[in-house]
Structure formats: structure tokens, C-alpha cells
Amino acid sequence: MSMSAILIAALVMSVLGLLFGALLGVTGRVFKVPVNEKAEALRECLPGANCGACGFPGCDGYAAAVADGKAEVGACAVGGPACAAKMGEIMGVSVSASVRMVASVACQGYGDHCKPKADYQGMTDCVAASLVNNGTKACQYACLGLGTCERACPFDAIHIDPIKQIAVVDEEKCQACKKCVAACPQHVLSMRPAGRVVNVGCHNPEKGIALKEKCDRACIGCEACVKACNFGAIEMENGVPKIDYEKCVGCMACADACPTGAMEADFETRKEAYIDPSKCVGCTMCARQCKFDAIEGALKQPHKVLGACTGCGLCAAKCPKKAITMRDRRAPRNKLDKVKKAPAAASKPAAPAAAKPAAPVAPKATTENK
Amino acid sequence: MNAILTILIGSIFVNNFAMSRFYGICPFLGVSKKLETAFGMGMAVTFVMAVASLVAYLVNAFLLIPLGLEYLQTIAFILVIAVLVQIVEMAIKKMSPGLYQALGVYLPLITTNCAVLGVAQLNVTEGYNLILSVVNGVASALGYTLSICLFAGIRERLALNNMPKWMEGFTGAMITAGLMAVAFNGFSGLI
Numbered sequence: 001m002s003m004s005a006i007l008i009a010a011l012v013m014s015v016l017g018l019l020f021g022a023l024l025g026v027t028g029r030v031f032k033v034p035v036n037e038k039a040e041a042l043r044e045c046l047p048g049a050n051c052g053a054c055g056f057p058g059c060d061g062y063a064a065a066v067a068d069g070k071a072e073v074g075a076c077a078v079g080g081p082a083c084a085a086k087m088g089e090i091m092g093v094s095v096s097a098s099v100r101m102v103a104s105v106a107c108q109g110y111g112d113h114c115k116p117k118a119d120y121q122g123m124t125d126c127v128a129a130s131l132v133n134n135g136t137k138a139c140q141y142a143c144l145g146l147g148t149c150e151r152a153c154p155f156d157a158i159h160i161d162p163i164k165q166i167a168v169v170d171e172e173k174c175q176a177c178k179k180c181v182a183a184c185p186q187h188v189l190s191m192r193p194a195g196r197v198v199n200v201g202c203h204n205p206e207k208g209i210a211l212k213e214k215c216d217r218a219c220i221g222c223e224a225c226v227k228a229c230n231f232g233a234i235e236m237e238n239g240v241p242k243i244d245y246e247k248c249v250g251c252m253a254c255a256d257a258c259p260t261g262a263m264e265a266d267f268e269t270r271k272e273a274y275i276d277p278s279k280c281v282g283c284t285m286c287a288r289q290c291k292f293d294a295i296e297g298a299l300k301q302p303h304k305v306l307g308a309c310t311g312c313g314l315c316a317a318k319c320p321k322k323a324i325t326m327r328d329r330r331a332p333r334n335k336l337d338k339v340k341k342a343p344a345a346a347s348k349p350a351a352p353a354a355a356k357p358a359a360p361v362a363p364k365a366t367t368e369n370k
Numbered sequence: 371m372n373a374i375l376t377i378l379i380g381s382i383f384v385n386n387f388a389m390s391r392f393y394g395i396c397p398f399l400g401v402s403k404k405l406e407t408a409f410g411m412g413m414a415v416t417f418v419m420a421v422a423s424l425v426a427y428l429v430n431a432f433l434l435i436p437l438g439l440e441y442l443q444t445i446a447f448i449l450v451i452a453v454l455v456q457i458v459e460m461a462i463k464k465m466s467p468g469l470y471q472a473l474g475v476y477l478p479l480i481t482t483n484c485a486v487l488g489v490a491q492l493n494v495t496e497g498y499n500l501i502l503s504v505v506n507g508v509a510s511a512l513g514y515t516l517s518i519c520l521f522a523g524i525r526e527r528l529a530l531n532n533m534p535k536w537m538e539g540f541t542g543a544m545i546t547a548g549l550m551a552v553a554f555n556g557f558s559g560l561i
Contacts, residue, residue, distance in 0.1 A: 031464035
């Protein structure tokens with residue numbers, strides 16, 4: 001090969017390279033996109049899970065929106081308050097704390113409670129199963145347990161319990177990205193504040209005792225929970241109770257009153273009040289606060305907490321001598337063991353309550369052994 | 371006209387880039403887990419192949435052949451394709467940030483995709499003129515899009531079904547791809 005041929009080849013390639021390089025430089029200038037430095041710094045604060053819970057396309061999208069002033073700093077559910085604080089520093093705004101939410105399952109149709117309608121053979125996907133004849137379980141609003149939510153969760157926070165075959169949320173891992181809520185075709189999942197002991201375990205809007213044939217844990221719309229709540233925290237909405245968690249104190253009286261067990265409550269964590277006799281001066285403030293008539297004691301005498309105590313904690317908050325502490329229960333709640341009111345003045349007379357003998361206590365014992 | 375039709379049928383079905391020529395297998399297997407992303411990839415490849423065929427033909431016809439530098443075709447085409455993809459990426463980033471986010475990672479992937487270089491080389495081997503080169507580029511890319519979308523559709527359904535343990539995931543995908551290639555073999559002899 002002659003020298004000139006090699007030179008020509010090298011020259012052509014070099015010229016071509018230079019031309020294209022120049023072209024790229026020019027187009028780079030023409031198509032320049034201004035980069036926002038704040039967006040870079042904000043992006044560093046974000047966890048990078050790209051879950052989309054904030055409503056923006058990924059963490060990049062959210063950082064860009066905040067940098068442009070189009071979004072608030074606290075929208076990242078995964079980053080939480082720590083992330084919001086860091087972003088607030090960069091943007092020069094102050095941040096207030098918000099309640100941590102988690103997903104919750106509004107269905108207890110496991111085991112013998114809600115039977116399957118037929119033997120389902122098909123795609124192991126709840127969306128597919130829900131399209132077949134109103135779902136595969138006797139109740140058309142049931143959790144089908146085929147794992148669509150489990151697959152949708154980017155944080156491994158929701159699983160189908162292998163024995164129960166319905167969804168169970170791991171509150172520790174849940175980051176409130178709401179992907180499971182959107183994925184569930186039966187709309188069984190919804191968001192509620194974390195760490196609460198009472199949950200509405202059914203979202204079937206139908207009413208009537210006949211509903212129990214579909215699922216023996218169904219909410220039949222009897223509104224016993226609404227009446228039982230002494231704190232005005234429950235209202236009916238779409239045929240099922242809705243708990244206002246700002247008012248709920250976790251006394252579980254609604255779950256006690258629920259005839260079907262649709263109101264789920266973690267009875268094992270139920271506390272009881274304990275009055276320290278050495279500190280109590282008998283001011284009767286606690287007895288007046290108690291909505292369950294569970295504190296007895298005469299004026300200026302040490303008071304005592306009775307078995308009807310639900311562990312709501314109102315008395316402990318009010319005691320001026322800080323004599324009341326909440327402790328783990330020694331025995332399940334006995335709602336008959338309460339201050340006896342005079343028959344004439346009582347709105348809940350003792351007689352009908354005594355007519356139900358050991359029955360109220362026994363079911364509570366069994367539900368605690370679930 | 372006849373030639374254009376022949377190229378269309380040929381490049382889309384008979385000599386399908388992924389199923390018959392086995393070009394571009396890396397993104398074919400990597401991007402086909404979801405149908406939307408597979409389609410996005412297909413569209414990006416179509417655009418790049420069309421423009422790459424055009425520019426490669428021009429560089430070949432007006433620079434390399436007159437100077438007797440046909441042996442530099444491979445290098446020159448790679449240069450052209452790399453530059454092209456960069457420009458396309460910049461343009462998309464400026465004009466449609468949404469689209470850029472959606473395609474973002476796939477655009478650089480196309481640069482290293484042998485399918486694009488393959489179509490440029492093929493145009494030279496077959497001796498196509500300008501129009502036929504571009505038609506071939508577009509048709510090949512459409513065939514690639516077809517096969518990657520078919521594959522993605524199948525993979526999505528496989529993911530939701532109960533498979534034997536040994537066939538789950540990638541193994542099942544590879545077997546599926548093989549079976550698809552056998553199916554596409556049925557088109558041979560059509561033109």
C-alpha cells in the first residue's frame with residue numbers, strides 16, 4: 001500500500017471526525033438545556049426509589065419540580081421527615097411534621113370466613129381473577145390473595161400470608177407510595193395512619209344479616225360501632241364504618257361491639273390503666289373522665305380501675321398527680337366489671353347487661369387467641 | 371415500486387432482523403420485559419436506523435467510493451451512527467423532555483446495537499440506491515419492532531403464569547425466543 005493511500009485514508013477519517021465533532025459542538029450549543037443546580041442538590045437528598053408516590057415521574061422529576069418552585073418539599077413519603085428537612089434547608093423553607101401513613105387491608109375473608117365460589121384455574125393475578133364472574137370468592141369485594149399487590153410493591157412491604165391467603169402489610173417497611181392501592185382491582189387497600197390498633201376489616205357496602213352467608217366477618221351495616229364509640233370517631237360511609245383517626249384513642253370499644261368481627265382490633269395490645277394508690281389523692285377527676293365507668297372510688301379515697309377499662313388513656317392524661325400509668329393487661333377486658341349506677345339514673349341499666357352471662361367475655365378470649 | 375415492496379416484505383418478515391438475522395439481541399432480550407418499554411425501544415431504533423441509513427449512504431457514495439476508501443466503511447459507519455445518536459439525544463432532550471425521560475437509557479443503547487451497523491452494511495452489500503437504503507432501514511427497524519413487541523407480549527404473560535421452576539424467568543424467555551425464530555422461519559422462500 002502506497003504512503004499516499006494511507007495518508008489519504010487517515011486524512012479523510014480525520015476530516016470526517018473533525019466535521020462531525022464540530023457538528024456535535026454546534027448542535028450541543030443549539031440544543032442546550034439549562035441545568036438547575038438546586039435540582040441537582042435536591043436530587044441528592046431524595047432516596048432514589050423512583051416510586052412515583054409524590055406524583056412526579058421519579059425522583060428526578062420531583063427534584064426538578066421543587067427546584068422550579070412547582071412542588072412542596074414534604075411530598076416524598078419514602079424520604080420522610082428527614083428528607084423533607086434537608087430539602088427545606090436547600091430551598092430555604094421550614095418543614096412541619098406530618099403523620100406517617102401505611103397501607104391497610106379491608107378484608108378478613110381468610111380461612112373459613114369467606115369461601116371460594118369455585119376452583120379458580122387461571123393466571124395467578126388478582127386483576128385476571130376479578131374479571132371472572134365478580135371475583136373468585138363468595139364476597140365480590142374480597143381480597144383474592146393472588147399477589148398483584150405484592151408484585152406492585154417496590155419495598156417488599158406487602159405479602160400474601162401463606163396460610164391466610166390474603167394480603168398482609170408490613171407497617172415497618174411500608175413507605176406509603178400507594179402503588180398497592182392502585183394495583184388492587186378489588187379496592188381492598190387504603191391508607192391510614194401507622195401504628196393504630198383498630199382497623200375496619202371489611203368494605204362490602206351491602207347491608208343485612210344475609211351478608212353473613214358470603215362471609216361471616218362481613219360488615220352488615222348495623223352501626224353498633226358508631227353507637228359504641230364514646231369519642232365520635234366513627235361515621236358510616238358507603239355502608240361501612242370510617243374511622244377518624246384523629247379522634248380515635250384506640251379503646252377498641254367498637255370492636256367489642258361489632259357482632260361479626262368486621263372491626264379488626266389488636267386485642268392483645270390492649271392496655272389497662274393502673275392507679276398507684278400511694279399517689280392517688282381521690283380527686284375523682286379520672287372517674288369523671290372515664291367513658292366506660294371503669295374507675296371507682298369515693299372522694300378523697302384512693303381510686304381503683306375496674307375490669308371494664310379499655311385502656312383508652314384519657315384518665316392517665318388528666319390525672320393531676322400523675323398517678324395513673326397504662327400497663328399490659330392481666331386479664332381480658334370484662335365489660336360488666338364497671339361502676340354500678342343507680343337503676344333510675346342509668347342509661348345503660350345493669351339488668352339487661354347481666355342477662356348476657358359469660359358470653360361477652362368468652363368470645364373476646366377466643367378472638368385474642370386468633 | 372416493486373423493489374420497495376420486496377424490501378418491505380423482505381426486511382420485515384422474511385429476513386427479520388431479530389428473528390432471522392439475529393441482530394440486536396442484547397436489547398431484544400433486555401428491554402422486552404414490558405410491552406410499553408419494548409415499543410419505545412422499537413420506535414427509537416426505527417428513527418435511528420432511518421437516518422443512519424441515509425447518512426451512511428451519503429458518506430459512502432460521495433466520500434468513500436470516489437476516493438477508493440471502501441475498506442473504511444465499517445469505521446466510517448460507526449462514526450456516523452455514534453454522532454447521529456448523540457444529536458438525536460440532544461434534540462429530544464431539548465424538544466421533548468418527557469420523551470427523553472421515557473427513552474433516556476435506550477438511546478445510547480442503540481449506538482452499540484449491531485442492528486444499526488448491520489443495516490448500513492447491508493445497504494452497501496445489496497447495492498441499494500438512496501431511496502431503497504432508507505426504505506430498507508425503516509423496514510428492518512419495523513421488523514425489529516414487531517419481533518420485540520411480540521416477544522414482550524409473550525414474556526409479560528409468562529411472568530404471570532405458573533411455570534415449572536426450571537423454566538422461570540430468563541430460561542423461559544430464551545426458549546420462547548428460539549421458538550419464535552423457528553416460527554419466523556416459516557416466512558422463508560416468500561420472496
